[in-house]
Amino acid sequence: xxxxxxxxxxxxxLLVFTSDNGADxxxxxxxxxxxxxxxxxFDGNIKTLALVSGGIIPxxxxxxxxxxxxxxxxxxPTL
Numbered sequence: 001x002x003x004x005x006x007x008x009x010x011x012x013x014l015l016v017f018t019s020d021n022g023a024d025x026x027x028x029x030x031x032x033x034x035x036x037x038x039x040x041x042f043d044g045n046i047k048t049l050a051l052v053s054g055g056i057i058p059x060x061x062x063x064x065x066x067x068x069x070x071x072x073x074x075x076x077p078t079l
Contacts, residue, residue, distance in 0.1 A: 001015070004055075010054070010055040011055035011056065012055065012056060013054040013055055013056060014052070014054040014056050014057070014079075015051075015052070015053045015054040016050070016051070016052055016075070016079075017050065017051040017052075017053075018048075018049075018050040018051075018072050018075070019048040019049060019050070020048070020072075021038060021045050021046060021047075021048055022034070022036065022037055022038055022044040022045040022046070022047070022048070023037065023038075023044075024037060024038050025037040025044075031043075031044030031045075034047060048072075050070060050072070
């Protein structure tokens with residue numbers, strides 16, 4: 001981030017961090033304290049987080065958060 005700001009590229013940057021759905025408990029993964037694993041409908045499969053940042057985000061949207069159902073598949077048509 002500092003390098004982007006130092007080179008005046010931050011204002012044109014969209015930074016996306018996302019995660020795969022829950023860990024595979026059959027392969028040493030752990031979703032504690034959530035129940036479930038990949039392929040289930042429990043929170044251990046469907047809860048994850050995503051973070052969007054960057055200078056291109058409108059000022060009034062910075063620092064806001066959403067608590068809605070979201071799929072990482074949504075990135076493909078959006079970006």
